[in-house]
Amino acid sequence: MTHRAPIRRFCLTTLFASLMISGMAVQAKEWKSITIATEGSYEPWNLTLPGGKLGGFEPELMEDLCKRMGIQCKLVVQNWDGMIAGLNAGKYDVIMDAIVITPDRKKVVNFTVPYASTPATFITTKDSPLMPADHNIIKLHDDEKEINTAIAPLKAALKGKTIGIASGTVYTPFIDKYFKDVADVREYTSSADAILDLQAGRIDAVFDDVTFAQSMLARKENSNLTFSGPQLGGPIWGEGEAMGVRMADNDLKAKLDEAIKGALADGTVKKLSEKWFKTDVTP
Incomplete structure (x- = not known):
């Protein structure tokens, strides 16, 4: 990871303070579209269908969540062993690959509320x-x-x-x-x-x-x-399977949390889990 030089950090801090003093508002990012990385080979959580389209429990759940958030979503394939590094490098905005929340992962990834829990x-x-x-x-x-x-x-x-x-x-x-x-x-x-x-x-x-x-x-x-x-x-x-976003993207996490809670409350997650897993994996 590249580290900013101390003088650059000082200048940014000074600029931010100046903006606040002058009354200029700092706007949160407006999420109109997001890119989600998944493995595409971890059935039935996610899989690559004939023709290259992604299917499975998570892509179908993500489609539902994006409709709830009113956000355009793009799914991309990424090997698991480089997924977290790619997220923090800015290659995509969300990772979704049956990722279990653990204390070590929470140090580098901002997790949503869990949407599944499995043995x-x-x-x-x-x-x-x-x-x-x-x-x-x-x-x-x-x-x-x-x-x-x-x-x-x-x-x-x-x-x-x-x-x-x-x-x-x-x-x-x-x-x-x-x-x-x-x-x-x-x-x-x-x-x-x-x-x-x-x-x-x-x-x-x-x-x-x-x-x-x-x-x-x-x-x-x-x-x-x-x-x-x-x-x-x-x-x-751990606490269950959840999506991961970058540490700084709390606004995106909040949107995903609200959508996941809605999908849990109205039975969407249960319906999709019974379709793909033949059992209820809701946490």
Whole structure:
């Protein structure tokens, strides 16, 4: 990030003070159009349809939110690992990619109110399931004793195995911290790439969001994949999924917050989540 020189900072401060003294009002930015970045490959949150158009839960929700705000919206594709950096560099105005709010991310991103909250689980092949599927959700807090007790059976099943995980997600540090002592951990640029390696037999399991896993398992080419073990959810994954804007763009955050609250209140989020996830993910 480029830092302004001290003399430049002083001059700007002096100019701002002069404007205020002279009675000139400082206007907030008028948001008539915004650009939203999404991955375009994290089904069913967002996906690229034949012809290049973006679809999925988030693009459809964003379309609704933009109508509520009376703002023109443009969706662009951006790899997840460069998404936050691109936002702060001014390449786009909003990021929307099933992004979970975390304390570390809040230091560099201004988050909207959450519009979803989902658990995570392991995916394996049917011919070598590490653990039977258990669709019960174990709610975890940021408590090492609680976590170690809950995941003990998973660690035993994954001993000596290789786990695939998308890099830079809220799940990555969890897998690194709690499973690297018993298994090899392999990071991928995208969750879809991890699934491809699972299919090819290069890894034994993938850990990811349940909604993404459901989408992958619904595909004909993935009929040999299955859930493994329980679903892990709760406050350990943060406050829920939300959109991110730059720290300075509080006015844009306020507009998005109002639109999201409206979409939650009138059932729009629930309707879209049941369409794309077959379950209600409203926070």
